[in-house]
Amino acid sequence: MYEQVSHSLLNDILIELDPSIRGEGLRHFYTRLGANFYSIHALFSVLYGKREDFREHMQGLVETMARQYVLRPEHLRHSDLEREKDHNWFLNQQWVGMALYADGFAKDLPDLTQRVNYFQELGVNLVHLMPMMQCPKGASDGGYAVSDFRQIDERFGTLKDLQALAGELRKRDTLLTLDVVLNHTSNEHAWAQQAKAGSPTHQDYYYIFANREVPDMFEATMPEIFPENAPGNFTWDEDMQKWVMTVFNSYQWDLNYSNPAVFIEILDIILYWANQGADILRLDAVAFLWKKIGSVSQNEREAHLILQLLKDCCQVTAPGVLFIAEAIVAPVEIIKYFGEDAINAKECEIAYNATFMALLWDAAATKNAKLLTQGIKSLPDKLERATWLNYLRCHDDIGLGFDDNDIRAVGYDPYAHRQFLIDYFTGKYEDSPARGLPFGHNDKTGDTRISGSLASLAGLESALEANNPERIDVAIKTIVLMHGMIMAFGGIPLLYYGDAIGTLNDRTYLDDPAKANDSRWAHRPRIDWERAELRKTPGTVEYRLFSALKKMIAVRKEVAAFADFNNRELLDVGNPHLFVFARFDTTQPMNKVLVVANFDAHPQHLNMEDLGRKAFFRHASVRDLYSGERPALFNGELVIPPFRFYWLTDQ
Secondary structure, three states: OHHHHHHHHHHHHHHOOOHHHOOHHHHHHHHHHHHHHHHHHHHHHHHHOOOOOHHHHHHHHHHHHHHHHHHOOHHHHHHHHHHHHOOOHHHOOOOOEEEEOHHHHOOOHHHHHHOOHHHHHHOOOEEEEOOOEEOOOOOOHHHOOOOEEEEEOOOOOOHHHHHHHHHHHHHOOOEEEEEEEOOEEEOOOHHHHHHHOOOHHHHOOEOEEOOOHHHHHHHOOOOOOEOOOEOOOEEEEOOOOEEEEOOOOOOEEEEOOOOHHHHHHHHHHHHHHHHOOOOEEEEEOHHHOOOOOOOOOOOOHHHHHHHHHHHHHHHHHOOOOEEEEOOOOOHHHHHHHOOOOOOEOOOOOEEEOHHHHHHHHHHHHHOOOHHHHHHHHOOOOOOOEOEEEEEOOOOOOEOOOOOHHHHHHOOOOHHHHHHHHHHHHOOOOOOOOOOOEEEOOOOOOOOOEEEOOHHHHOOHHHHHHHOOHHHHHHHHHHHHHHHHHHHHOOOEEEEEOOHHHOOOOOHHHHHOOOOOOOHHHHHOOOOOHHHHHHHHOOOOHHHHHHHHHHHHHHHHHHOHHHOOOOOEEEEOOOOOOEEEEEEEOOOOOOOEEEEEEEOOOOOEEEEOOOOOHHHHOOOOOOEEOOOOOOOOEEOOEEEEOOOEEEEEEOO
16 A cells, blocks of 8 residues: 555656656656655654645655756766666675875865876775865864855865766776765755844754753753863854754754755765765765754654665666765664665665774783784674775774773773773883874763874884884884774775875864864875885885785785674684684685784694694695795694784695
């Protein structure tokens, strides 16, 4: 019965479709709309079906998808068709990404276009550009306070410059990833400005209240995101004489997704950027999309329904485009952003593996893999047509959001262990080589996050300051070891710009009043390209790091077992210093790779016989895919040098 209602409604909508968006060129659009409309109608009904204007918004939703399909360039429509034929195209081991600020990696977009050879030189074929949409000067939260969703900020260049970059990347078979900020706008956005001017329509785009009654009910259960710099979740606006929900910063107004007009606006923006050439869209702060009194207003069921609806709509207009869920939440929650009760991803195909990232830093600090192994045991299985984004550093801080039960399971006290990690990475712990910075300290909970570049956190900065070759060597080995894990784990490895050449903390942010109170700017540097040229000079730190990662990427792309088809087996080998897992080729399951990492400063032994060597290797001789060496085996034991990893095979 409901299917008949849905089918009848679709017929009515198509009859009333704006004449300007009809035509023969819509054949694929109509086919996909017919295939997805039942789900789209059902989700839109759950979210907005009780409203009197539901039918009107349903018409607007379909017309938005159709208009953007008409505007979709022919080469992108062709790409959609090719990717529909091979819907697992993004799961193979060929993809290696890099995240960067366009005005940090280069001067601007035209300069970045001139530097794309760097990506090919390293082996990177997925480029994620951090937010570039128009923002206010100063209070921009690093680009996440957007004042115009359809304009490139002038400091980056123009929309034509972005299109030129997208074209250059496409020639080199390199994917382009762009950010779309879903949860909020800048208070200088046109919608906010019209709300300030008294427009009831636009005040309904946000959470705006005349007094503190409702805000106080929200505050009773909502946590503070930036307690140091932006306490509370509401800001008083003098122009309106009303309270506005501002979960992140006072100048970022939260969008009200209980209003279908907001959903349709954001869908239109997503499809707009898909049409500019984005292969992947990173959806920012997706955990916060639905607010509910009496809850923490994160990870709500309706937030997932919104993402499912966005995905279904995108499948109609631009099915070749993937979504990344930026949800830095507990493992049991993050897995839901692929979609629940499904085999294939029905929300976002890609999600940040923040748990793996934080666990790797724990192993680097403790020199053991106890919590790393335990934490991965607790990481839920992902869906089949979905993958992780595995990373070590990004534009944001490092949160220590380990599960307390996992921490206790390996013999640590949760509070004391987190305090140790904070002290270790901020250099307070005796003999710590790390030079990180505290971020977002919360006096109420004692929670602190950590800022800093990978090289500075791994001890390279302090080693260079001390001019200590042995410590420099350890820092380089640590950086290479950690990258060896994200390359082999399963998913898309995402490097952060500057890490391949050992870029250190940039403290010039302290000279800028708009940035001085945010230590995350320490790891948002401007690349020194003269120094970057040292990657071509043997013996330099830059050369050692760049060469190691370049080789690692090249080897990864040749190993079919590193594709991500849920083909990983975690192995608990009884040695707390070793992190061990197996990968296997799904087309030839006997072809396996044993990944072994030693996080300790001393050599460690792995008894291959206890591991069930015959289950992994059919031949007597094994070799390390990364180094090309054949590690010595004596009496069935493999010796792993300090801060070293192996990708072992008998092939």
